Amino acid sequence: xxxxxxxxxxxxxxxxxxxxxxxxxxxxxxIGLKDLMQGAGLTQGGFYKQFDxxxxxxxxxxxxxxxxxxxxxxxxxxxxxxxxxxVIDLYLSAGHRGxxxxxxxxxxxxxDAARQSEDIREPFQDGIKAHLEVLEELLPTAEHEEASSKxxxxxxxxxxxxxxxxxxxxKNLADRFLEAAxxxxxxxxxxxxxxx
Numbered sequence: 409x410x411x412x413x414x415x416x417x418x419x420x421x422x423x424x425x426x427x428x429x430x431x432x433x434x435x436x437x438x439i440g441l442k443d444l445m446q447g448a449g450l451t452q453g454g455f456y457k458q459f460d461x462x463x464x465x466x467x468x469x470x471x472x473x474x475x476x477x478x479x480x481x482x483x484x485x486x487x488x489x490x491x492x493x494x495v496i497d498l499y500l501s502a503g504h505r506g507x508x509x510x511x512x513x514x515x516x517x518x519x520d521a522a523r524q525s526e527d528i529r530e531p532f533q534d535g536i537k538a539h540l541e542v543l544e545e546l547l548p549t550a551e552h553e554e555a556s557s558k559x560x561x562x563x564x565x566x567x568x569x570x571x572x573x574x575x576x577x578x579k580n581l582a583d584r585f586l587e588a589a590x591x592x593x594x595x596x597x598x599x600x601x602x603x604x
Contacts, residue, residue, distance in 0.1 A: 547597060558597070
């Protein structure tokens with residue numbers, strides 16, 4: 409039975425969304441095409457009608473994951489009395505630590521992405537820039553250059569803390585990483601731009 413153009417596009421979007429979650433949960437090499445397609449409720453045979461390769465899908469799914477995270481940050485910022493603190497609290501939470509399929513792709517796939525092709529790394533770079541823009545907009549700043557530096561420090565602190573808290577098996581140590589990063593993020597963002 410022939411699939412309509414609209415249905416084919418809907419199937420493609422479903423596969424990208426599912427792959428976005430499954431790659432974050434299993435890694436790029438931790439899941440095969442059969443399981444990706446099965447997760448989308450489709451057969452493996454239709455894959456090459458929609459995508460050039462698994463790498464093509466990985467790049468599209470990575471972009472979708474990064475865009476989803478940036479939208480989530482913006483949504484939290486818009487609904488919080490303290491937008492920057494809202495983003496920090498969301499990111500450095502035990503809940504986010506446990507969101508392996510829906511959490512930040514920088515944490516879930518960062519080291520994996522670093523070993524991939526430029527086609528896969530580019531969506532991560534674009535997403536990192538978008539994350540930095542959100543943080544820069546939320547920081548109480550006077551000069552762009554210093555806001556940019558603080559945003560970079562804050563993003564590195566948050567990604568590193570969640571990554572380490574996911575790695576360790578000791579829950580107390582995992583919690584302490586998040587707590588220490590939250591305290592440091594507060595100090596970093598409380599200091600006025602231009603002050604040491």
